[in-house]
Amino acid sequence: DARVTQTPRHKVTEMGQEVTMRCQPILGHNTVFWYRQTMMQGLELLAYFRNRAPLDDSGMPKDRFSAEMPDATLATLKIQPSEPRDSAVYFCASGLNSFSGNTIYFGEGSWLTVV
């Protein structure tokens, strides 16, 4: 049963600390997405990769957030320094391609609390 795997599932950290979230996309998928979900903003796209290259990161606060794909099986999202307003659920998702009909499959999410 292929699925997107995210770690950590839950993270509580102090303000100012670095947070790294990791994602293993479904094997064979070449598009990876990072979404953030909050009650106020709903689902927001932070970053979008195709074949490990960033296609769109316009939704990501550049001063503290960074997203990379060191290889095809690993995507990372880093927050440095973290702030309480970053508390949210961060979802990684992957898809087979980037055409408009691409079905996006989500991981279980990383629940981040910054205190």
Add this chain to the structure above:
Amino acid sequence: AQKVTQAQTEISVVEKEDVTLDCVYETRDTTYYLFWYKQPPSGELVFLIRRNSFDEQNEISGRYSWNFQKSTSSFNFTITASQVVDSAVYFCALSVRNSGGYQKVTFGTGTKLQVIP
């Protein structure tokens, strides 16, 4: 610009009742795709269905059915004989090809369904 409206924020039904979740979308693209996802209390987003803009046939999968009407720009989701396990937040999403030639997905704000035993 694309927009997805899920006007029902929360719905409560008693088990075994039928319930319809509304989704209205806006786009100027003639080729687009519509999706429904389920987010149960455990938090993960589960893909339910994908339809393209050229296929207006309704679809049924067990107790789930989807009604796509281009004339009203709607893609509604009906659960027949609801069960407690259907309690979740349901998201409708619209996907188009953006000016850069790749996928752009717009999610609705979700409808929280509570099925009461």
